[in-house]
Amino acid sequence: MLHILFLIAITAEAMTAALAAGRRSMDWVGVCLLGCVTALGGGSARDVLLGHYPLTWVEHPYYLAITAGAALATIFLPKIMRHLHQLFLLLDAVGLVVFTVIGCNVAMQLGLPTGVVIVSGMITGCVGGVLRDVLCNEIPLLFRRELYASVSVITGCLYIAGLYLGYPHLLVTIGAMLVGLALRLLALRFEWNMPKFVYAEEKTADPGDR
Amino acid sequence: MLHILFLIAITAEAMTAALAAGRRSMDWVGVCLLGCVTALGGGSARDVLLGHYPLTWVEHPYYLAITAGAALATIFLPKIMRHLHQLFLLLDAVGLVVFTVIGCNVAMQLGLPTGVVIVSGMITGCVGGVLRDVLCNEIPLLFRRELYASVSVITGCLYIAGLYLGYPHLLVTIGAMLVGLALRLLALRFEWNMPKFVYAEEKTADPGDR
Amino acid sequence: MLHILFLIAITAEAMTAALAAGRRSMDWVGVCLLGCVTALGGGSARDVLLGHYPLTWVEHPYYLAITAGAALATIFLPKIMRHLHQLFLLLDAVGLVVFTVIGCNVAMQLGLPTGVVIVSGMITGCVGGVLRDVLCNEIPLLFRRELYASVSVITGCLYIAGLYLGYPHLLVTIGAMLVGLALRLLALRFEWNMPKFVYAEEKTADPGDR
Numbered sequence: 338m339l340h341i342l343f344l345i346a347i348t349a350e351a352m353t354a355a356l357a358a359g360r361r362s363m364d365w366v367g368v369c370l371l372g373c374v375t376a377l378g379g380g381s382a383r384d385v386l387l388g389h390y391p392l393t394w395v396e397h398p399y400y401l402a403i404t405a406g407a408a409l410a411t412i413f414l415p416k417i418m419r420h421l422h423q424l425f426l427l428l429d430a431v432g433l434v435v436f437t438v439i440g441c442n443v444a445m446q447l448g449l450p451t452g453v454v455i456v457s458g459m460i461t462g463c464v465g466g467v468l469r470d471v472l473c474n475e476i477p478l479l480f481r482r483e484l485y486a487s488v489s490v491i492t493g494c495l496y497i498a499g500l501y502l503g504y505p506h507l508l509v510t511i512g513a514m515l516v517g518l519a520l521r522l523l524a525l526r527f528e529w530n531m532p533k534f535v536y537a538e539e540k541t542a543d544p545g546d547r
Numbered sequence: 548m549l550h551i552l553f554l555i556a557i558t559a560e561a562m563t564a565a566l567a568a569g570r571r572s573m574d575w576v577g578v579c580l581l582g583c584v585t586a587l588g589g590g591s592a593r594d595v596l597l598g599h600y601p602l603t604w605v606e607h608p609y610y611l612a613i614t615a616g617a618a619l620a621t622i623f624l625p626k627i628m629r630h631l632h633q634l635f636l637l638l639d640a641v642g643l644v645v646f647t648v649i650g651c652n653v654a655m656q657l658g659l660p661t662g663v664v665i666v667s668g669m670i671t672g673c674v675g676g677v678l679r680d681v682l683c684n685e686i687p688l689l690f691r692r693e694l695y696a697s698v699s700v701i702t703g704c705l706y707i708a709g710l711y712l713g714y715p716h717l718l719v720t721i722g723a724m725l726v727g728l729a730l731r732l733l734a735l736r737f738e739w740n741m742p743k744f745v746y747a748e749e750k751t752a753d754p755g756d757r
Numbered sequence: 758m759l760h761i762l763f764l765i766a767i768t769a770e771a772m773t774a775a776l777a778a779g780r781r782s783m784d785w786v787g788v789c790l791l792g793c794v795t796a797l798g799g800g801s802a803r804d805v806l807l808g809h810y811p812l813t814w815v816e817h818p819y820y821l822a823i824t825a826g827a828a829l830a831t832i833f834l835p836k837i838m839r840h841l842h843q844l845f846l847l848l849d850a851v852g853l854v855v856f857t858v859i860g861c862n863v864a865m866q867l868g869l870p871t872g873v874v875i876v877s878g879m880i881t882g883c884v885g886g887v888l889r890d891v892l893c894n895e896i897p898l899l900f901r902r903e904l905y906a907s908v909s910v911i912t913g914c915l916y917i918a919g920l921y922l923g924y925p926h927l928l929v930t931i932g933a934m935l936v937g938l939a940l941r942l943l944a945l946r947f948e949w950n951m952p953k954f955v956y957a958e959e960k961t962a963d964p965g966d967r
Contacts, residue, residue: 356746359746361686361690361691362743363686365741366741367690370690386815387811388598388810392596398660453818456821472677474684474685476892480787533784534778535782536776570956572953573896577900591806602808605873608873611876622954
């Protein structure tokens with residue numbers, strides 16, 4: 338089940354990344370590359386940081402074909418993308434919680450401490466979007482607004498807590514993902530945001546200004 | 548032969564990166580660092596993603612000296628760089644195909660599937676330039692125009708197809724590189740570009756807008 | 758001793774990164790993430806490039822808590838940060854030399870050649886700041902001005918030379934760090950900079966322009 342959701346999630350991520358590429362008038366190669374990096378970048382970053390080889394797309398190169406294909410398909414379907422806008426918001430949220438649970442699983446299989454398990458889930462869920470924004474020359478939206486990383490952390494915490502309390506794995510997985518999904522959709526619907534930290538200062542040489 | 552071409556390629560990449568640094572008025576340290584990252588970043592990204600340790604410059608630290616030295620030398624030779632502009636376009640194209648073939652070889656030695664071999668060639672050939680553009684705070688040119696990644700993919704495909712068909716290694720290497728080189732130079736000469744994907748929309752909250 | 762200095766250094770790095778986040782009005786999550794990435798990114802980049810697993814924060818997840826906590830604390834103490842501005846310039850400089858020496862030690866324990874040991878120190882000391890600037894959508898300050906990477910290289914060279922000449926480890930560590938610290942503070946005080954490389958050209962298609 339998680340595997341099918343994973344395939345849906347990387348497809349959706351690649352397609353929304355393709356739209357981001359289209360907004361910046363990238364060429365077809367850029368669209369494909371940005372799609373692959375966004376969809377598979379979170380898992381790759383996690384695996385590289387945890388030393389978990391081989392990477393997912395090295396073991397299953399057809400993931401590259403799926404994401405590149407999904408990104409390319411988006412080029413010919415911009416009309417449809419516009420109509421399915423709500424659906425893609427949903428799929429993007431599904432991707433976030435699916436990636437998070439998968440990331441937690443990887444870290445748990447490596448026997449890593451709880452803190453790292455949660456961070457592993459967050460990296461898997463969020464780094465793809467950060468890479469996309471950096472490659473699009475933007476400050477990552479993750480850092481600026483929306484409950485995105487927070488939803489990932491909450492999903493991861495629920496998942497681990499559930500397993501720790503001994504509930505059945507399937508139940509915990511579905512439960513944590515549903516809560517995370519609901520939270521993300523509510524945040525989108527009601528435009529919940531984290532408070533901002535606004536710091537202005539008299540301009541002086543400053544290490545933080547570097 | 549590939550090794551000598553590799554040394555020429557990293558030197559050329561470091562020098563063109565130094566010019567990019569000079570355009571942004573970086574200081575000497577920045578010129579050196581950008582030169583090293585651009586010339587050696589593609590191979591490093593490949594090795595980290597494939598878990599292929601030690602990295603090239605860790606095993607042969609003099610590559611760092613060559614690239615940093617080439618970048619520094621560029622500072623004192625901007626006049627010459629201007630006159631050799633055509634030569635550097637050529638050397639940059641040579642670098643692309645040489646890096647691609649080297650990247651394919653590394654992945655083949657690791658026994659990876661064909662799709663990953665081609666991607667490994669493309670990463671080796673192209674990521675250095677992507678890192679340079681990200682560090683220069685630009686959307687990577689690779690994503691926007693020019694047949695660059697495409698040339699790398701075509702070179703890699705020809706190389707693998709040739710080996711698969713049982714032609715002699717040397718012949719295949721030279722053949723794939725010559726075709727890739729010709730394609731790249733023709734693309735530069737006639738300003739061939741991939742078609743662009745331009746997507747504009749009514750502004751709404753959107754996952755791809757993140 | 759190095760360990761205590763390390764804890765002080767990551768705290769200071771996280772807090773100055775939090776101020777950089779505040780200047781860009783990031784939200785609380787962004788402040789935490791930028792703090793963690795800046796404080797722990799240099800060591801993580803070094804470990805990934807050298808294949809030195811597990812990463813520091815994977816082995817000691819409480820480093821994540823310290824840096825995230827320090828970044829969050831900064832949100833509530835902007836007034837204090839302003840008054841302690843000089844102190845943080847000092848702590849940032851301490852962090853630079855401490856990270857450098859730690860990075861050199863890691864590479865030496867792996868038995869790597871001298872050139873790589875120095876680069877390992879520089880990566881540990883400087884990459885955190887580079888990641889922060891890239892995520893803040895700026896050209897890394899490291900590439901543009903201030904003796905920062907240079908101080909790191911000099912500290913690393915002194916450290917290795919001292920050990921090579923057979924002086925006691927403690928003496929060499931303190932000596933190299935004090936020289937590096939003095940150099941950095943003098944550079945800040947007297948605004949020493951590396952010379953810049955300014956390159957302007959008649960606009961033409963150019964590989965370095967990619």
